[in-house]
Amino acid sequence: MNVFTIKDLENLSGIKAHTIRMWEQRYDFLKPQRTESNIRYYDGQELKRILNVALLNKFGFRISNISRMSEDERQEKLLELTQSLACEERFVSELITAMMEMEVKRFEEILDNYILSKGLNKAVQHVIFPFLEKMGLLWTTNHVNPAQEHLVTNIVRQKLIVAIESAYSRVEKKITFLLFLPEGEFHELSLLYVYYILKSKGIPALYLGANISLTDAAAVCKRKKVDYVYLHLTSVTNSFHVNKFLKDLNNQFTPLPVILSGPVMHKLNGTELPEHLHCKQSFADAISFLNSF
DNA sequence: TACACCTGCTCCTTAACTCA
C-alpha cells in the first residue's frame, strides 16, 4: 500500500503541513493513521481527498464549508469549477490519482477528454507537464514505482506520436533542426513535443531520439544540411560535468547554433556560454523561442 | 460599526529520527 507523510501531502497539494494538522484538528475530513511513534501517515484515498479539498479551497470555498460536504458533494463542486486554471488543476489531480491507482484506461480517458476539448498544445503545457512535474516529486519520494511511471509516460508518448503524425503545415520553412537527447538521457517527452511544434510550423526536423553521443549527432550534421541543433536534458547522473559538456558541444557543433533546454540548465548559473549556445532554463522559454521562427 | 468567529500563519518547545 502506498503511504504518504504530511510533507508529501504538503508538496503535492501546496497546503502547508501545519495547516493540514490544523484542519485535522478542527475538521474531520482527514483521519490519518499514526506510526508507533505518533507520526501521521496517509493512504492514497486521503491523498485524493486532500488534493480535492486543496483545489476547492484555492478557488474560494471556505474550509469550514468544504468540511461539511460529503465526498460526492466535493466531487460535484469540483466539476462545477469553470475557471480554466481550476479545470487544469482538476485534470492534473485526476491524472495523479489515476496513475497512483494504476487505472490506465481512466488515465487515457482523462487525457483524451482534455486534448479533445482544448487541443494538444494546451494539454501539453497546462496539464501534461504540470502532471509530469508532480510525478517527478512522487518519484523522488519513492511513491511512484518504475512500472507506474512507464505506464503513464508511454500513454503520453503515444499521444505525442499520433499528434506528430497528423501535424501539418502548408508552408515548409527552409531551415532544418536536428533533435536528440545526449548519452544517458532517456526522458523523451519534451523532445517529442518540440518535434511536434516544429512539424506543425512546417520546419523540417531530423529526430534522432534518446541516448545519442555528441559525436554521432555531429556526424549527422556533417552529412545532412542542419541549421539548428536542439537538445533537452531532464536529469543527469552525479558524474555529469556541465563545463565539460558545454566544451564538447562547442567542439562538435561550432558554428551551428545549439539550443539547450531542460531542468539541468539550472546548473549553468554563472557559467559563461559560447555565443552560439542558447540555454533555456524553462521549457516554456524554449517553446516561445521556437515559436519565434 | 463593533464584536465574535474563522483561518492561516509564526514562534516556540519537545520528541523522534537520521547519520556521521
Place this chain on the structure above:
DNA sequence: TGAGTTAAGGAGCAGGTGTA
C-alpha cells in the same frame, strides 16, 4: 553518541468575514 533535521502540538497574532 551527539549534532542536525523533521515533525508534533500549543499559544498567540493578524487579517478576513459574518452578523447584530
